[in-house]
Amino acid sequence: MEQLMADLKKQIIEALNLKHLKPEDIGDDQPLFVEGLGLDSIDALELIVLLQQHYNIKLANPQDGPQIFKSVKTIAEYIRANQPS
Amino acid sequence: MAIYIKGKGNISPQQTWGDSPLLETPVLANGNRFACVEPDYTQFMDVRQLRRMSRILKMGVASGSMALKDAGITVPDGIITGTSYGCLEDTGIFLSKMISNVEHALNPTPFIQSTHNTIGSQIALLLQCQGYNQTYTQRAFSFENALLDALMELQETPAQYFLVGAADEITDTSHAIQQRFGIFTDEHHAGAINGEGVAYFVLSGEKSSQDKVSIHSLATFYNADETALNNGVHQFLADANLKAADIDLLLMGTQGDASEEAVLQSTAGSLFPSSAKGHFKHLSGEYPTATAFAVWLAARMIETQTVPESVSIGKANRPLQRVLIFNSYFGKYHSLILLEAC
Numbered sequence: 553m554e555q556l557m558a559d560l561k562k563q564i565i566e567a568l569n570l571k572h573l574k575p576e577d578i579g580d581d582q583p584l585f586v587e588g589l590g591l592d593s594i595d596a597l598e599l600i601v602l603l604q605q606h607y608n609i610k611l612a613n614p615q616d617g618p619q620i621f622k623s624v625k626t627i628a629e630y631i632r633a634n635q636p637s
Numbered sequence: 638m639a640i641y642i643k644g645k646g647n648i649s650p651q652q653t654w655g656d657s658p659l660l661e662t663p664v665l666a667n668g669n670r671f672a673c674v675e676p677d678y679t680q681f682m683d684v685r686q687l688r689r690m691s692r693i694l695k696m697g698v699a700s701g702s703m704a705l706k707d708a709g710i711t712v713p714d715g716i717i718t719g720t721s722y723g724c725l726e727d728t729g730i731f732l733s734k735m736i737s738n739v740e741h742a743l744n745p746t747p748f749i750q751s752t753h754n755t756i757g758s759q760i761a762l763l764l765q766c767q768g769y770n771q772t773y774t775q776r777a778f779s780f781e782n783a784l785l786d787a788l789m790e791l792q793e794t795p796a797q798y799f800l801v802g803a804a805d806e807i808t809d810t811s812h813a814i815q816q817r818f819g820i821f822t823d824e825h826h827a828g829a830i831n832g833e834g835v836a837y838f839v840l841s842g843e844k845s846s847q848d849k850v851s852i853h854s855l856a857t858f859y860n861a862d863e864t865a866l867n868n869g870v871h872q873f874l875a876d877a878n879l880k881a882a883d884i885d886l887l888l889m890g891t892q893g894d895a896s897e898e899a900v901l902q903s904t905a906g907s908l909f910p911s912s913a914k915g916h917f918k919h920l921s922g923e924y925p926t927a928t929a930f931a932v933w934l935a936a937r938m939i940e941t942q943t944v945p946e947s948v949s950i951g952k953a954n955r956p957l958q959r960v961l962i963f964n965s966y967f968g969k970y971h972s973l974i975l976l977e978a979c
Contacts, residue, residue, distance in 0.1 A: 554901040567744075590685060597745040604742040 556628045567602045580625045639851035640791045646703025646840035648673050648696045659937050663947040666866030669821045671832040671922030677958045690814040691726040693806040696835040697756040708839035715769030716757045719779035719803040721755030721925030729810045756804050777925040777966035778857050795842025800836040802837030802924035808924050832922015834928035850936040863900050901965045915948040927965045935960040935976045
């Protein structure tokens with residue numbers, strides 16, 4: 553889980569071009585949207601594509617997005633629970 | 638009717654922003670590609686806003702900010718942009734991903750930002766400007782049409798401030814494709830340098846005591862031969878109630894390009910025998926909206942009453958009251974833009 557979260561932080565920084573941040577700047581439970589990292593709706597779409605490209609996971613129900621993309625930890629938990637074996 | 642230049646911002650292959658004197662140290666192209674001298678964009682926007690922007694968006698937002706700051710305006714009444722190529726970098730990324738990802742899992746950002754109107758929209762979003770917003774994309778008449786729209790809008794309602802400009806970029810892919818087509822490489826285009834640039838102006842129909850330069854009129858001629866071009870220039874001058882001798886400087890958009898040089902040079906020489914002549918495309922490179930660079934240059938020359946050595950062909954021997962930009966884009970698109978001192 554720790555390794556998965558570390559990978560995710562690097563991938564988020566690269567995919568969203570957050571050059572002003574280092575992986576260690578992003579807390580595991582830190583909110584990603586609005587008051588946290590300040591991500592927006594286009595970033596949410598980029599995160600959906602990231603899951604598909606890196607983990608082969610297609611978000612079945614977009615309504616689940618806000619819960620899944622709450623923090624790095626919630627994304628990692630979703631990947632663990634849904635990654636194809 | 639004239640419209641008044643209240644502010645200007647220009648990012649080009651020359652040092653055209655900041656406080657340096659006009660073309661103090663001209664940059665010459667090395668090879669057949671001329672890239673912009675870019676500022677530190679964090680002066681103009683937050684790093685979080687910058688992260689998603691491609692180069693042309695950054696250049697557009699920065700030069701728009703420069704023009705607004707120069708004019709002392711926070712939010713304009715409208716934004717009008719001319720661009721021939723649009724946002725090429727994002728278009729290239731999106732199309733490449735379409736191929737590499739076999740049309741699956743495509744990143745939304747390059748797709749959203751690949752459209753031509755992204756530049757004007759991005760400026761409007763950052764400024765929260767909900768006024769008129771239009772983008773013109775008619776190849777080498779894109780800037781001229783943006784300017785014409787501004788002229789017409791400001792004629793109807795002079796007491797407005799419009800941010801009007803043009804933007805075009807070179808990318809590695811676009812340069813490679815243009816070279817493959819023989820543009821900038823073959824014998825007909827030898828001497829032309831691929832250029833890029835973004836210039837914005839704050840324009841208004843209301844004159845103030847601080848104004849130094851106005852844009853008086855413009856005309857475009859598509860696919861005109863020498864006779865049609867001659868007639869067009871005569872008509873343009875007649876419509877402006879001017880004689881050829883009233884033009885103090887003819888600023889020509891030729892680039893040593895065999896396909897265009899002859900017609901423009903011949904027309905310019907025969908119609909404007911007494912006007913001083915200057916060139917600008919060895920400073921901007923050739924691109925469809927290079928006339929925006931020429932308007933910036935002409936305005937600066939009128940303001941400062943100087944014609945830099947890198948521009949002039951022989952010394953101008955009288956004050957610069959009127960500068961006429963006479964552009965040719967590969968011999969097919971000709972345009973005239975007249976600027977006057979206030």
